[in-house]
Amino acid sequence: DKAGFEVVEANKEKATFGPTQMYKGKIQGKVGEFRVNNTGQSDLFVNVFRSGIPEKSDTSAYTRTVGITRNIDKVTSNTFRQTQSYIVRLNIDSERALTNVILADLLPAGFEIENPRLLSNAATQNTEGGNVLRPSYLEMRDDRLIAAFDNLPRGTHTFSYVVRAVT
Structure with missing residues (x-):
């Protein structure tokens, strides 16, 4: 053969x-x-x-059981100052209670994540009301933040972290 x-x-x-x-x-x-x-x-x-x-990628928003919106505090334009810190708030809306949820938030180029374990202030606390989520696992990489939640209750929740403009 x-x-x-x-x-x-x-x-x-x-x-x-x-x-x-x-x-x-x-x-x-x-x-x-x-x-x-x-x-x-x-x-x-x-x-x-x-x-x-x-x-070209599809950037249109959609929701299937869980919807996530990202807001950056105190930003009114797309201009960021080098060395300035910004609070990123992820609003997570879950139609039902879920377990073992992984959230990966990609960072735009020119930003790096501030280690929340080293922050002495309450910069990442939710100041606008709502349910604040605390991850059971948190990993900060060069290009993304990964948070794991054992339980994600039904409803709207907020998870926040701090980024710094580096370039």
């Missing part, structure tokens, strides 16, 4: 491979194409991995 395959990569010559060979290709840019032809009599298995960031 002879196995083999051909790969035609966009704008390149066809390459032929035998039964023990493997092909790895990489395309950079907006559009790419690989065509794989089975030249043998055996089944051919193809794995494709792709990654990238969409040119």
Whole structure:
């Protein structure tokens, strides 16, 4: 039983491979194409991995059981001052009680999270009323904040954290 395959990569010559060979290709840019032809009599298995960031992403708001809105205190425009701290308030509206909830809030470039364990003031306290959420686990990464909640009761809740404009 002879196995083999051909790969035609966009704008390149066809390459032929035998039964023990493997092909790895990489395309950079907006559009790419690989065509794989089975030249043998055996089944051919193809794995494709792709990654990238969409040119346009859907940013329209929607809610399915849990809705989250983000507000940054004392910001009236999209202008942020370097070294200035800002309180980010996440308003979480849950249609029903949930368990084991993970919240990951991505940070825009140019901000870093202030470690709440080191803050001496009550900057992250909810000053506008409502139910304040305390996570059972909190992780601060370079590009996001991750908070885990064992229980998320039904209703509207607030979780706050502080970011600093660094660039």
